[in-house]
Amino acid sequence: MVDFRPAYPEEIEQILELVNYVFRTSSGLEPTMGRQFPTFICAENAQNLYVAVDNGKVVAHIGIKKNTAIIYGHKVSMANMGAVCTHPDYQGKGIGTALLHEVFRNLGEKGIGFVSISGTRGLYKRNSCVEVGEAFRYILEKGKFLYKNFEEIRYHVSKGVDEADVLFDIYKREPVRYQRTKREFPVLLKAVPMVHPPVPALTVAVAFADGNAGLAYIIGYETKPGAFKVVEYAGQRMVVVWLMDKLLHDMEMEQVMVEVPAYDKELISVLNSAGLSGVSSYYPGTTLRIVSKENLWRDISPIIEEAWDESLLPSSLDALPGRVADDEAKLAEFLFTGFKRPSYGQPWDQVFPLPLPWPNGLNYI
Numbered sequence: 001m002v003d004f005r006p007a008y009p010e011e012i013e014q015i016l017e018l019v020n021y022v023f024r025t026s027s028g029l030e031p032t033m034g035r036q037f038p039t040f041i042c043a044e045n046a047q048n049l050y051v052a053v054d055n056g057k058v059v060a061h062i063g064i065k066k067n068t069a070i071i072y073g074h075k076v077s078m079a080n081m082g083a084v085c086t087h088p089d090y091q092g093k094g095i096g097t098a099l100l101h102e103v104f105r106n107l108g109e110k111g112i113g114f115v116s117i118s119g120t121r122g123l124y125k126r127n128s129c130v131e132v133g134e135a136f137r138y139i140l141e142k143g144k145f146l147y148k149n150f151e152e153i154r155y156h157v158s159k160g161v162d163e164a165d166v167l168f169d170i171y172k173r174e175p176v177r178y179q180r181t182k183r184e185f186p187v188l189l190k191a192v193p194m195v196h197p198p199v200p201a202l203t204v205a206v207a208f209a210d211g212n213a214g215l216a217y218i219i220g221y222e223t224k225p226g227a228f229k230v231v232e233y234a235g236q237r238m239v240v241v242w243l244m245d246k247l248l249h250d251m252e253m254e255q256v257m258v259e260v261p262a263y264d265k266e267l268i269s270v271l272n273s274a275g276l277s278g279v280s281s282y283y284p285g286t287t288l289r290i291v292s293k294e295n296l297w298r299d300i301s302p303i304i305e306e307a308w309d310e311s312l313l314p315s316s317l318d319a320l321p322g323r324v325a326d327d328e329a330k331l332a333e334f335l336f337t338g339f340k341r342p343s344y345g346q347p348w349d350q351v352f353p354l355p356l357p358w359p360n361g362l363n364y365i
């Protein structure tokens with residue numbers, strides 16, 4: 001009989017063997033899952049790694065990393081989910097679906113409101129997970145793009161983790177982000193979790209003001225020679241764009257691609273006024289599932305309260321328009337989806353969608 005439960009720390013090796021086989025070696029790649037996810041698929045996080053076990057053998061896995069989103073200063077308890085797989089010999093028997101339901105139930109009981117999932121496949125969409133967010137994809141090309149120069153700013157490009165302290169100081173000032181400790185920053189930077197197939201190291205460009213204060217950074221890698229993809233940026237938005245311009249003109253890149261969440265109106269306006277236009281989509285490769293409406297409401301009601309302009313605040317999720325709260329998928333779309341969003345009228349359109357931290361940066365799972 002197949003048993004569904006959180007993993008034991010001593011099962012990490014078996015989990016790594018399974019996820020490396022499914023996501024790496026079966027398609028001819030190096031078994032890098034342990035190296036790329038050192039704070040996720042590890043003994044310390046075993047209690048959040050859910051497994052299906054048949055006669056002592058791990059046959060399916062769903063990994064969870066509990067995270068806190070910080071949205072305009074308000075803490076929101078959430079989780080990220082990834083490395084979802086069933087051993088090929090056990091696929092198509094309902095094991096993935098059963099484990100998924102076990103995970104959703106557990107997360108709701110543990111005080112979490114929603115889970116952000118790396119993946120958009122049928123297994124998720126059949127189970128009330130929806131695409132969320134809105135992002136604009138910009139491509140800056142050498143020859144077509146030239147930004148203003150800031151004489152007083154210095155910058156430094158490296159492949160190491162030496163500047164992790166400065167990056168941490170810049171990231172913690174972001175208005176929408178994950179809670180990320182100073183100790184985690186260099187570990188995640190070194191692990192390169194979001195790049196598949198993996199690359200040896202990420203490139204980090206940091207800008208400094210006089211007196212060495214960090215102003216902004218961009219982190220990314222070359223998808224092919226001369227084509228740089230930004231996976232995470234933070235700090236002053238004009239300086240973020242200036243750094244991308246430096247990659248084009250000092251570092252000999254031919255193009256720089258960046259995806260900007262729609263809530264980041266400042267960066268969008270800097271890029272648009274420099275003559276660019278972005279192409280919009282959902283947050284790429286991501287779905288979201290609400291696991292507990294009560295936990296979610298507890299965490300997001302202060303954000304709504306702060307943004308609310310009218311006298312009568314919604315007192316619960318049931319006060320939202322069109323009975324969206326009756327259905328997890330509709331509720332998630334109402335709260336978090338910007339792309340192809342229908343109008344819900346005022347005051348709703350002023351407050352929603354709520355911003356979500358970028359899922360494809362260093363906290364990628």
Ligand SMILES: CC(C)(COP(=O)(O)OP(=O)(O)OC[C@H]1O[C@@H](n2cnc3c(N)ncnc32)[C@H](O)[C@@H]1OP(=O)(O)O)[C@@H](O)C(=O)NCCC(=O)NCCS
Pocket residue numbers: 022060084085086087090091092093094095096097098118119120121122123
């Ligand atoms: C995606 C994955 C985890 C699904 O796991 P699984 O255990 O096979 O999932 P299930 O058995 O619950 O569902 C798979 C299919 O079997 C069907 N099924 C469910 N219960 C069944 C049962 N009792 N008998 C027969 N078929 C069943 C489902 O309808 C589903 O069909 P569909 O997805 O083709 O429409 C697995 O295919 C996998 O490991 N894929 C490779 C890794 C991957 O892509 N992971 C996701 C990263 S985003």
